[in-house]
Amino acid sequence: MRLKDKVAVVTGGTRGLGAAVAEAFTAEGCHVVRAARTGDGEFHPVDVRDPESVRELMAGVADRFGGLDIVVANAGVSRPGPVRALSAGDWDDVVGTNLTGVFHCVSAALPYLEKSAAGRIITMSSALGVRPAPGAAAYAASKAGVEMLTRVLALEAAPSGVTVNCLSPGFVDVGMGRALAANEQVWPRYRATLASGRMGTAAEVTAAAVFLASAEASYVNGHVLEVNGGLRW
């Protein structure tokens, strides 16, 4: 019960890694609001590309639960393709969701997190945020931006007691990682980098997310935690 009675928002919490993080937080005693554009079961509708939609989410959660302690800015999309063939619309979708969407989430959540005894922001990067791969320009650039946004915000928010850290999963057998493994054109190149010889599991990523959200990580700030089993790039 490391997150007992905490209140968390997980964007992109309806499936994939976000759903796994939401379940792990719930098992630790946390009240979790899962937010996305669509989904089965109980979730709060949000489009992270729209600042008003995100403000409504954070205000609604703080109002319903009497505060907000943890935000996991996890919602993300990927539109692979070489730069010369990538449409401006695909670029905007990726950067607008993965980077600007994180900005909207953290800026809307900060006023509430600052009132928490131990506010926590966890952003989501990727092994590709610091490793170039052909066809990954929009995704990799958005994740590199997320890592630096995390580091800058950690400095700005530290005086108010809010920590800001980033999880950087490698290739995980849920969500878009599973789709990648099914892509016979690109997967052999990525598979060759797996030093551990296997993909990661959702549980291996959520264990790191619970740690970063918990009191145990009170002095961890501005950190990018890679959870990738070791990669040979």
Ligand SMILES: NC(=O)c1ccc[n+]([C@@H]2O[C@H](COP(=O)([O-])OP(=O)(O)OC[C@H]3O[C@@H](n4cnc5c(N)ncnc54)[C@H](OP(=O)(O)O)[C@@H]3O)[C@@H](O)[C@H]2O)c1
């Ligand atoms: N799985 C991996 O191997 C892996 C590895 C490294 C990093 N990551 C990162 O982990 C995060 C989750 O990835 P995943 O694999 O779980 O992906 P996923 O299964 O495709 O889930 C993505 C989630 O984000 C939501 N979402 C997408 N666009 C949104 C928007 N505009 N507003 C609100 N919600 C939105 C989706 O719901 P809707 O479409 O209904 O909105 C869904 O809940 C991403 O940031 C990804 O880059 C994943």
